[in-house]
Amino acid sequence: MKALKPRRFGWWYVAEWRLRGMRSYRWTILLMTLGNPVLYLAAMGIGLGALVRVDVAGVSYLHFVAPALLVSTTVAEGFNEASWPVMSGFRWQKFYLGMSATPLAPVQLAMGESVAVSLRLWVQSFTFWLIGLAFGAFDGLVSILIVPIAVGAAMATHAVVMAYVATIDNDVVMTFMYRMIMMPMFLFAGTFYPLETMPVFLQWIGWISPMWHGSQLARVVAIGLPEPGWLIACHVGFLAVWTIGGLLWARRTFTKRVVV
């Protein structure tokens, strides 16, 4: 038997498996997909927005925060999907080890993960955008560009986290990652207020996090945030480097874990 098809399409078979597995937590996914935008937009945009009467970056607080909320919640989900499921595949249920006994190559496991998660996140962020429109948080059809930006930022995060999780052997590290990386990124990477309002010695948290780069890009397309061209190129470049670098790194770490 030849392995032509698995060699070419193995990544898609893995994605198929992963999407099928998501069925088992489909209610959680649905709840997140619908609940996240409603709750965040209501609490931050309308609730907090009622207090923040001044314009931020030249627009209402709701308009300022909504694009970044879309990006942040998508990135957070990319982070989630790269952590526990990947840990489980290598360590708890070890289903990656079962898959490695088939024609699939380790890099295809990582690619399949990436593809399936991105499909899920397209749906999630598009739904967020629709709900945001209903809330009056986004103006104009051009704001739909936030969706690919959010997915891009999420996949950059996903790739790097997935590669790293393939190297670790205990859940303490993972809990630590949530507390020390995910939470600070959410709070300090310019989602709720401009990064510049923070002291300079904290601003690096934004600079190194895909969340901030994604949020800034989202604001450029949604509210016309005046970023200089070189900075826009920086944002895009950062996300591209993280995605490609992450996947290359994942190829190494997945292979090391599967082939001993």
Next chain:
Amino acid sequence: MAVIEAKDLTKRFGEFTAVDGISFEVAPGESFGLLGPNGAGKSTTMRMIGGTGLRTSGSLSVLGMDPERQGPEVRASLGVVPQSDNLDTELLVRDNLIVYGRYFGLPMREVKAKTETLLEFAQLVEKANAKVDDLSGGMKRRLTIARALINDPSIILLDEPTTGLDPQARHILWDRLFRLKEQGVTLVVTTHFMDEAEQLCDRLVVMDQGRIVAEGSPAALIRQYSTREVTELRFGASRNEALLAELASLAVRAEALPDRVLLYSDDGEALLEEVNRRGLHPLTSLVRRSSLEDVFLRLTGRSLIE
């Protein structure tokens, strides 16, 4: 031509040598066993055959290919039953088979048809829509074995296939494996169970500490390394050792285990009569035919099941 050919195959983990220069060949359609105690290097050898373990030195060819370089091609013709089940417990029983078939690039329609056949094969039809978590240990094992057959492999690697199965399920599985063998499938089996090795294997190698210590058919190995019959005697822990010298003089060979003495001879009953005639009166006695267990004890000085 051999379907598997290993020459001086060696695997080290750091300083530790898990597989120490073993050589063997497996002919097409043959049923080949790797027998040995915990840590002998059986699973490590299996992983190298599937290309998921890298060898340190030596050469290995599977279906004429190098599993390290042509892993996907080799594995396309391989069915692998790993020592511990690695099913996806979040999927239904049926879906576990379907997704696995897809990994081989089989069209969905074919995979679905094959899945139903295999569910029957594994006697899991009623459980097809259950979650894997709800299966018993034995059922999971059967599902893992069924999964390994989804690509109609020409070689099946079974790493302790019947561990955790009840005797009835074991016999059914052996029967199924026989049928596959009749269809020309090559089997490579590791096991701790002597009866399993005797039932399943045309030929086997006994491994210990990464080395092959003997090779042959079960019958030939027994003939070569043991006598026809064994008389097992229990005198109670304190007397076993004390009587060993006298008992040994009656038999071809004697072994004292912590709880019993084994006397090897070609006529076990006659030997037992002689023991009784001398007034040694064991607490219990048993005469049986030699098995691979005895071969192993002879070769390594240890029992196989620890």
